[in-house]
Amino acid sequence: MIVVMNHNAVNHDIDKVLEKLESAGFQIHLSQGVERTIIGAIGDKTRLNDLSLEAMPGVEKVVPILQPYKMASRAYMDEPTVVKVGGLDIGGDTIHVMAGPCAVESREQLLQAAQIVKEAGATLLRGGAFKPRTSPYSFHGLEEQGLEMLAEARERTGLCIVTEVMDPRTVNLVAQYADILQIGTRNMQNFFLLREVARAGKPVLLKRGSSATIEEWLLAAEYILAEGNRDVILCERGIRTFENYTRNTLDLTAVPVIKYLSHLPVIVDPSHAIGKWRFVEPMSRAAIAAGADGLLVEVHPNPAEALCDGPQSLNPENFRVLMKELGGIAEIMGKQMGHLPCL
Structure with a gap:
């Protein structure tokens, strides 16, 4: 899944999301674009409901990645990699x-x-x-x-x-x-x-x-x-x-x-x-x-x-x-x- 942060999310908001995901055993990959910060999380998706991520400050939405490849997908990062x-x-x-x-x-x-x-x-x-x-x-x-x-x-x-x-x-x-x-x-x-x-x-x-x-x-x-x-x-x-x-x-x-x-x-x-x-x-x-x-x-x-x-x-x-x-x-x-x- 990916966690899309609001454009006005501050570093404190991002750090709190990272801490929660890491404590739940997710592997984290942070992508900070020009307008959005995207947090890629790989792990047990059955635990998502327990985390209540969308209720956290700075979080815009949580999007599941349906493809078997996660980090290579456009869903994970929309901006082209250079x-x-x-x-x-x-x-x-x-x-x-x-x-x-x-x-x-x-x-x-x-x-x-x-x-x-x-x-x-x-x-x-x-x-x-x-x-x-x-x-x-x-x-x-x-x-x-x-x-x-x-x-x-x-x-x-x-x-x-x-x-x-x-x-x-x-x-x-x-x-x-x-x-x-x-x-x-x-x-x-x-x-x-x-x-x-x-x-x-x-x-x-x-x-x-x-x-x-x-x-x-x-x-x-x-x-x-x-x-x-x-x-x-x-x-x-x-x-x-x-x-x-x-x-x-x-x-x-x-x-x-x-x-x-x-x-x-x-x-x-x-x-x-x-x-x-x-x-x-x-x-x-x-x-x-x-x-x-x-x-x-x-x-x-x-x-x-x-x-x-x-x-x-x-x-x-x-x-x-x-x-x-x-x-x-x-x-x-x-x-x-x-x-x-x-x-």
């Missing part, structure tokens, strides 16, 4: 593009890719140091050496870093280097990993599972939010359907649906959804038109030589064209393209 990362605001009226290679392959490759995406207008560098691969014989990443290269790329370009974490045992290691911790589609319902990542104190990019419903996706986000980490970014990356021409089926309906159901920012990964580079550009444009807060795009200096996901990676020229196109679409949507703080 996730702050290294001087960037993800959400709100700004579009941010996270771009780079699927995997960190070498220092030269990564630094070249970082410079390419920065010059084209990206604000975050994506790159995998730990790679979950279907085959045990595929390239699985450079691990900590790759993380060190990502940190060097950030130092040289000013781009924030987003990279995947796969194992609870490596969360602290990855958090030392990354600005955003990515949870991949295979781990969306790895609840032990979600809890561990939530405690790392870094923003989390949560990809939708390949067979997950929107409700299951939001419940996965709930695990992170319930641990006290409010900085969650959702990422639609395609779902598995009967269609096999594309790698997955990009569910762009998820973008406005998430915006309606949740306050969390949502971005789109057209590269993994489509699996073919020639369709990444039109689906990127469509994602921004659908209301996405940003994109996660694979870009490689030479896709033909990529160690993984070359067929879905844009080359430098294609990425530059895409970034120019996105500016016009963002303007139509009443938004603007993000820029690095130093620019």
Whole structure:
């Protein structure tokens, strides 16, 4: 449930409500907006009648949250969440593009890719140091050496870093280097990993599972939010359907649906959804038109030589064209393209 306080409620009123809820065993999450203070309370709802909260000074109303996800819902917080990362605001009226290679392959490759995406207008560098691969014989990443290269790329370009974490045992290691911790589609319902990542104190990019419903996706986000980490970014990356021409089926309906159901920012990964580079550009444009807060795009200096996901990676020229196109679409949507703080 949520307790909505009056616009003129004073701190003493709020503290009294918090004390009463905590003494009754409720888990409390306080959200203080511009006009309203909202108190989220998770616990035994059968005790609500005994608390008589609506009779307390400063309380406007008590609203039950009917969805199984609580803190991720619009009922809990109506104002859109803006996730702050290294001087960037993800959400709100700004579009941010996270771009780079699927995997960190070498220092030269990564630094070249970082410079390419920065010059084209990206604000975050994506790159995998730990790679979950279907085959045990595929390239699985450079691990900590790759993380060190990502940190060097950030130092040289000013781009924030987003990279995947796969194992609870490596969360602290990855958090030392990354600005955003990515949870991949295979781990969306790895609840032990979600809890561990939530405690790392870094923003989390949560990809939708390949067979997950929107409700299951939001419940996965709930695990992170319930641990006290409010900085969650959702990422639609395609779902598995009967269609096999594309790698997955990009569910762009998820973008406005998430915006309606949740306050969390949502971005789109057209590269993994489509699996073919020639369709990444039109689906990127469509994602921004659908209301996405940003994109996660694979870009490689030479896709033909990529160690993984070359067929879905844009080359430098294609990425530059895409970034120019996105500016016009963002303007139509009443938004603007993000820029690095130093620019």
